[in-house]
Amino acid sequence: MSDAPEDTMRERAGTSRLKLWLLVDADRWLVAAGFLAAVFLLLFAAGVLVPGAAALLTDGDPIETAFQPLIGGTITVVTLVLTLNQLVLSQELGAVGDQRERMEGATEFRRDVADALGRDVMPPEPSAFLRELVIAAGQRADDVDEALADDEELADDAARLVDSVRGNAEAVGDSLDDAQFGTFAVVSAALNFNYSWKLYEARRLRADHDLTDDQDEALSALADVLELFGPAREHFKTLYFQWELVDLSRSVLWAAVPSLAVAFGSVLYLSALVPGAPAGGVYLAGPFVVSLVAAVGLLPFAVLLSYVLRIATVTKRTLSIGPFTLRETSASDD
Numbered sequence: 001m002s003d004a005p006e007d008t009m010r011e012r013a014g015t016s017r018l019k020l021w022l023l024v025d026a027d028r029w030l031v032a033a034g035f036l037a038a039v040f041l042l043l044f045a046a047g048v049l050v051p052g053a054a055a056l057l058t059d060g061d062p063i064e065t066a067f068q069p070l071i072g073g074t075i076t077v078v079t080l081v082l083t084l085n086q087l088v089l090s091q092e093l094g095a096v097g098d099q100r101e102r103m104e105g106a107t108e109f110r111r112d113v114a115d116a117l118g119r120d121v122m123p124p125e126p127s128a129f130l131r132e133l134v135i136a137a138g139q140r141a142d143d144v145d146e147a148l149a150d151d152e153e154l155a156d157d158a159a160r161l162v163d164s165v166r167g168n169a170e171a172v173g174d175s176l177d178d179a180q181f182g183t184f185a186v187v188s189a190a191l192n193f194n195y196s197w198k199l200y201e202a203r204r205l206r207a208d209h210d211l212t213d214d215q216d217e218a219l220s221a222l223a224d225v226l227e228l229f230g231p232a233r234e235h236f237k238t239l240y241f242q243w244e245l246v247d248l249s250r251s252v253l254w255a256a257v258p259s260l261a262v263a264f265g266s267v268l269y270l271s272a273l274v275p276g277a278p279a280g281g282v283y284l285a286g287p288f289v290v291s292l293v294a295a296v297g298l299l300p301f302a303v304l305l306s307y308v309l310r311i312a313t314v315t316k317r318t319l320s321i322g323p324f325t326l327r328e329t330s331a332s333d334d
Contacts, residue, residue: 023313025188028251031306032299040295047287067266070297074263077300078256085249088242109235113228126236127179127186133229134176134193138169140222144202147218154209161201165222168193184310187240190233191317199226237318241311248307255299262296 022031113129114122117136123129141162148158175189202223206216 020313022309024310025184028303028306028310031309032302035302035305036295036298039298040291043291043294044287047291067263067293067297070294071260071263071267074256074259074297074300077304078252081249081252081304084245088245109231113232116224116228126181126239127176127189130186130190130229130232130236131173131176133225133232134169134172137195137198137222137225137229138166138173140218140225141165141169143218144222147212147215154205154215157201157205161198161205164194164201165198168198181236181240182243184240187237187314190236191314193229193233195226195229195233199223199230202226234318237314241314244307244311248304251303251307252300255303259297259299262293266293266297 022034110122113133114120117132119132122132144158145162148154172189172193175192176186179185179189202219205211206219206223211219
């Protein structure tokens with residue numbers, strides 16, 4: 001059989017904990033603030049350490065040259081984000097027939113999950129819904145363990161699959177407990193349930209071995225739950241992306257106000273203080289203030305960057321659905 005890959009996204013990504021935290025787990029405003037702080041420090045250090053850098057502020061109109069394109073860029077970013085917001089809004093608009101079809105699809109899927117799990121009704125909260133699925137996967141793994149425990153030929157393969165499902169389901173179930181949708185906690189926990197390899201292994205065991213009816217039924221029940229987890233995770237991930245894009249639109253609009261105010265103020269007033277200004281004016285327009293103003297002017301770009309980093313990273317890690325693995329693994333040739 002193929003070796004079981006790691007369960008958590010960080011372990012499967014093969015990257016450092018700090019890098020993955022910055023990309024997906026950290027608060028987006030904190031990431032934006034870190035980016036702006038880095039810009040400020042680099043510009044200020046260059047203004048202080050490079051010989052004659054401060055004197056360049058009085059040579060021509062460098063401040064106006066730098067901040068005029070920033071104004072146009074900020075307006076472009078706001079327009080782009082508003083376009084993204086319209087894209088999200090367009091998915092919510094539609095005729096009553098389309099809305100009814102969406103409703104029927106969601107209701108049918110919830111009914112299928114409830115039937116597969118033996119529940120009368122599934123919880124409405126995304127975190128509780130996914131938690132029921134992973135708990136059920138752990139319970140089905142127990143049934144597989146019981147059905148295959150006495151089969152010497154399958155004992156090792158079954159034990160590896162069962163241990164992987166049990167441990168992963170318990171950890172993800174604990175993470176989903178009381179997780180609030182709208183935060184990244186729900187999606188992060190769902191990404192840490194490596195259902196693809198488990199689904200592949202359950203199917204492989206059924207295909208490669210002559211099983212009794214009880215053994216085949218136990219593996220089939222486990223595979224059914226894992227198959228339902230895939231579209232459930234993708235559905236809630238899509239809803240979270242829509243939520244995130246709405247937050248991005250609102251955040252960029254708020255950030256554009258001080259950014260444009262600072263950029264316009266720099267073009268109109270800051271550059272006027274440099275030519276022939278007294279010592280205090282030169283200090284005001286010095287590297288510290290210019291670096292600070294540049295950092296504030298880049299605020300909308302920093303917010304956009306922080307959100308796109310998370311969305312792009314999660315999208316890359318979840319491009320496939322079902323028993324497909326896009327990463328390099330040690331899977332066998334079967």
